Amino acid sequence: MDFITAELVFVALAYVVGTLFGRYTARKDNVNDIIESTIDSLINDGYIKTKGEGKTLELLKHWES
Numbered sequence: 001m002d003f004i005t006a007e008l009v010f011v012a013l014a015y016v017v018g019t020l021f022g023r024y025t026a027r028k029d030n031v032n033d034i035i036e037s038t039i040d041s042l043i044n045d046g047y048i049k050t051k052g053e054g055k056t057l058e059l060l061k062h063w064e065s
Contacts, residue, residue, distance in 0.1 A: 049064070049065070
């Protein structure tokens with residue numbers, strides 16, 4: 001086991017941490033994209049009422065028109 005050195009352990013640990021961070025950020029972006037797509041679909045199908053457009057878009061409560 002002479003081939004296991006401190007440098008090898010450091011590189012392996014950095015690889016694992018980098019991979020986990022990459023998967024976390026990709027998953028977070030994916031979840032945000034899915035939520036955004038779902039809400040846009042509900043708005044387009046008329047299940048959610050809105051007022052305004054673009055950055056001024058507001059979701060309305062069910063009793064508001």
